[in-house]
Amino acid sequence: MDEFQSGEETAFVVDEVSNIIKEAIEGAIGGNAYQHSKVNQWTTSVVEQTLSQLTKLGKPFKYIVTCVIMQKNGAGLHTASSCFWDNSSDGNCTVRWENKTMYCIVTAFGLAI
């Protein structure tokens, strides 16, 4: 059956997704300083770029991508997630990125259909 032969292709591969996220972040906000007027556009761009690259992988997954961009001000930030899913087929990947003026946390969840 195809399920056996494509067992490797239909898994959520963290490293692959992590690279996609890093490239999207670098492309959207790499080298920029925090600007309140542009953060809207940046988050949208990061999320859209990540999602489109994930879609191009062509795997039978539904994806959720969340992005948090916060200005560096000395304030603390915590993110947590809890999922009700199938451990064997679903997965998530979180990338934390920062520069001198802001933090960016992007999480991608992949749920098999």
Next chain:
Amino acid sequence: MPAGARSVSVSRSNTLHSLQNTRRALPCPAQRQPLAPACLDRSGDRWGATLSMAQRPPALGPGGPAPPRRSSHPALPHGTAEGHPPPLTARRGSLAAPVASRRSSVVLGGGAKRLSNGPWVPGARVSFSGLPLFPPVPEACCQNTYRTQPAPGCRFHAGPAQRVLEATLAARLQGVAYTPGAGRQLAQSLAEQLRGQLKELAPPRYKLVCSVVLGQAGRQGLRVASRALWDPESDTFASATFTNASLFAVATVHGLYYE
């Protein structure tokens, strides 16, 4: 007695010993850890998933690449903790050490060379002749319900979910001051509590992803965005925000139908 005959008999006993090692090293299906009841009607499918891992073509050598990671958080080691069989590389590694000290004529490299005479199926006990002692467990998929959409009236609605999120955030965070240590615990416990509550609310065959962003209320700018690739007719999301003098929290839940 010629020395050659003696060396042949010694190597044959090595073969026997190696085969016995092979039998002991392989996990018997009955001895595996019980599967976590994350989705009860999918236990067969998860077993099927582990079978497919074991039946992967033996491209991995003794020092081959590790199996793909599922999560970026190194919380649990792979292997018996999650009900998965140990990776093939580890299994071969455990055999290579005792065998390497023996004669080089006995080779148990990769998965390509097998000393048994007949076809050998991973995960099945084999007799000395190579025939399986009992047939391996067949792949058990989910029973096909021929349903690709949720049943009418059984959708995940955003309204009730949002009310639950708002009520829980207000109840847990009213009058709470932000501290770094407590903030971490609070975010995790909030996420788990929300997942538990929404699990009861969600119809069957829905997967849930709850995320909580909790931070100190300073004068910083912050933006939370999310986007999903899903089926808009059956999947939806809800989110709620709570702020007080010292902290803010944003809770989001996505409900995705499992086809």
